[in-house]
Amino acid sequence: MTVPATTHRGPQSRILRWIDYRLPVVSFLEHELTGYPTPKNLSYWWNFGSLAGIILVIMIVSGIVLAMHYTPNADLAFDSVERIMRDVNYGWLIRYIHMNGASMFFLIVYIHLFRGLYYGSYKYPRELLWMLGVVILILMIATAFMGYVLPWGQMSYWAATVITNLFSAVPVVGQKIVSLLWGGFTVGNPTLNRFFSLHYLLPFIIVAVVGLHLIALHQHGSNNPLGIDHRGPQDTIPFHPYYTIKDLFGLSVFLLLFAFFVFYDPNAFVSADNYIPANPMVTPNHIVPEWYLLPYYAILRSITFDFLGIPSKLLGVIMSLGSLVLLFFVPWLDTSRVRSARFRPIYRLISWLLPLDVIALGYVGSQPPAGFVVTLGQIATFYYYFHFLVLMPLVGKLERPRPLPISIGEAVLGTGTAAERT
Amino acid sequence: MLKPFLAASALTAALALAVPALAQEEAPSPPHQAWSFEGIFGTYDLAAAQRGFQIYKEVCSNCHAVKHLYYRDTEDLGYTEDQIKAFAAQFKVTDGPNDEGQMFERPARPSDRFVAPFPNDQAARVANNGALPPDLSLIVKAREGGPDYVYGILTGFVNPPAGVKVPDGMYYNEYFPGHFIKMPPPLSDGQVTYTDGTKATVPQMAHDVVTFLSWAAEPNLDQRHQMGLKVFLFLIVAAGLFYAAKRKIWARVH
Numbered sequence: 001m002t003v004p005a006t007t008h009r010g011p012q013s014r015i016l017r018w019i020d021y022r023l024p025v026v027s028f029l030e031h032e033l034t035g036y037p038t039p040k041n042l043s044y045w046w047n048f049g050s051l052a053g054i055i056l057v058i059m060i061v062s063g064i065v066l067a068m069h070y071t072p073n074a075d076l077a078f079d080s081v082e083r084i085m086r087d088v089n090y091g092w093l094i095r096y097i098h099m100n101g102a103s104m105f106f107l108i109v110y111i112h113l114f115r116g117l118y119y120g121s122y123k124y125p126r127e128l129l130w131m132l133g134v135v136i137l138i139l140m141i142a143t144a145f146m147g148y149v150l151p152w153g154q155m156s157y158w159a160a161t162v163i164t165n166l167f168s169a170v171p172v173v174g175q176k177i178v179s180l181l182w183g184g185f186t187v188g189n190p191t192l193n194r195f196f197s198l199h200y201l202l203p204f205i206i207v208a209v210v211g212l213h214l215i216a217l218h219q220h221g222s223n224n225p226l227g228i229d230h231r232g233p234q235d236t237i238p239f240h241p242y243y244t245i246k247d248l249f250g251l252s253v254f255l256l257l258f259a260f261f262v263f264y265d266p267n268a269f270v271s272a273d274n275y276i277p278a279n280p281m282v283t284p285n286h287i288v289p290e291w292y293l294l295p296y297y298a299i300l301r302s303i304t305f306d307f308l309g310i311p312s313k314l315l316g317v318i319m320s321l322g323s324l325v326l327l328f329f330v331p332w333l334d335t336s337r338v339r340s341a342r343f344r345p346i347y348r349l350i351s352w353l354l355p356l357d358v359i360a361l362g363y364v365g366s367q368p369p370a371g372f373v374v375t376l377g378q379i380a381t382f383y384y385y386f387h388f389l390v391l392m393p394l395v396g397k398l399e400r401p402r403p404l405p406i407s408i409g410e411a412v413l414g415t416g417t418a419a420e421r422t
Numbered sequence: 423m424l425k426p427f428l429a430a431s432a433l434t435a436a437l438a439l440a441v442p443a444l445a446q447e448e449a450p451s452p453p454h455q456a457w458s459f460e461g462i463f464g465t466y467d468l469a470a471a472q473r474g475f476q477i478y479k480e481v482c483s484n485c486h487a488v489k490h491l492y493y494r495d496t497e498d499l500g501y502t503e504d505q506i507k508a509f510a511a512q513f514k515v516t517d518g519p520n521d522e523g524q525m526f527e528r529p530a531r532p533s534d535r536f537v538a539p540f541p542n543d544q545a546a547r548v549a550n551n552g553a554l555p556p557d558l559s560l561i562v563k564a565r566e567g568g569p570d571y572v573y574g575i576l577t578g579f580v581n582p583p584a585g586v587k588v589p590d591g592m593y594y595n596e597y598f599p600g601h602f603i604k605m606p607p608p609l610s611d612g613q614v615t616y617t618d619g620t621k622a623t624v625p626q627m628a629h630d631v632v633t634f635l636s637w638a639a640e641p642n643l644d645q646r647h648q649m650g651l652k653v654f655l656f657l658i659v660a661a662g663l664f665y666a667a668k669r670k671i672w673a674r675v676h
Contacts, residue, residue: 086495086641086642093646093649096646245668248667252664256657256661260654263650266646267563272566273564276560
């Protein structure tokens, strides 16, 4: 600890030096942690990236332990989960961590994504960094959906039925795809087996994409609340110890929230129906996905009309998936060269309207689709696309951004232009 | 037969264009009751759970199974090993095959699951006028409203409003979705004699048996709440230390 954080001496011990000469892991870590220059003005919004990485590890570790006790068989799965809850040592703890961890993971990633949108973190030269993030989100959705099926309760079964049936909207090969997903003619034991297999596989693919996400991040470094590039050592500090300690503080606050759900309200996010074993003969009144998928579900159901000869069901699927695919194009849809919404008065306003719109979609997705809810869903769906396809390019062209500070260092020390202090 | 039905119902659900508002959603939500296991310090009231276990044994278990419970689990409710052995021994389980290759019957042991009242679902239906009494081991977690809902059903048998005709073999229940339930009112005042002298009124019995069923659904709640407190204390201290360390380290920057 007496070594100043910014010096690079290489490993101290002889053994480490011997290893490092042949396999430079120590220099690599040193370069990426103590040597990695980070803007000195990152706010707490920048905590969510490392939090997402940590919860990913928590999910993988708890998931591996659960898989040791879980039985992926349609006749045994439900009871094996109950056995974990009752007879496996601390099984209830591990399962509640995994179950609520999924919700926490999405909560963190959605905040992380919003931060990226607000501060323009997707702009040059971080376009691929952003796109890899979207890939991670899509993989997470697939993983979470398949994980939700594994306890083989009523909602598991019927969510699997509803979602896999969506693929039947694909022209010509739709029904073939559905049979392939099911491994038969209905959702059944083969479906459960392949979902379990893929649910175990996908997280490791997520880890690989997270690796690429980090390589892309470390290429140009973090964006920052001002959205301007750093211009040298006076603007940056080493990641370690400054951001490691800040991330640790953020982690402990986040874990308090996580622990609240695990210990005091572990079933807050699940439908009571999922404690009823799957029954193909009885359809639940009201099939709802988990909260983090509700907006996509709302978009899907909002398309109640055929358009240009495309049947409503297919169009719903396209629009729903499109809401994610759209995110890939955000770096080019935003025409402004100013990154941070702090200097973009109009973009700042609409970037707060977007999460409100998504929350409205979430509400619509949770309600039975009748009357006002359908209309609200259609308006919110329209606005979602309007935001990205019309407002984003247009505002970038028409808006007059406020003057940017000269450098991060000046802004932090309070000697920059008047603008950044607003 | 099944395939088109499944596909059709799935499509309806997926697109949900025409899901009718079902009559089932008319039932009012049952009023909230005070439960000993609520809140972060909540624990099961063992006296109530033991009385509830008595209700389960003498009333519910005639029709309803609790297949996720083992006899040994009742140790958590405060019963001794001998009491559990004696209780389990009243039931017969099929075991085997023995050395001669024959299945045989023996008294249940604490390591056995609670013996179900019917050998299979079909037998249960035949004995219950076509209705299948659900397994109760998870009933409190498997219904919206949890303990309040189960309490509401047990105490919600009232005379139907004027003009409502209750179909044969069904009963009117204020809180049951759709109001017509095939279960006859299970509880009546003075139905059981509590060994601890508590007066066996319907609300008392309902409260006790719901406490028992809540324990059956979530037997680790006490341990979970206790561990949660420790985890919270640890995390609050950790957050404080990390915050102090952060302030100290960042003092060099500002």
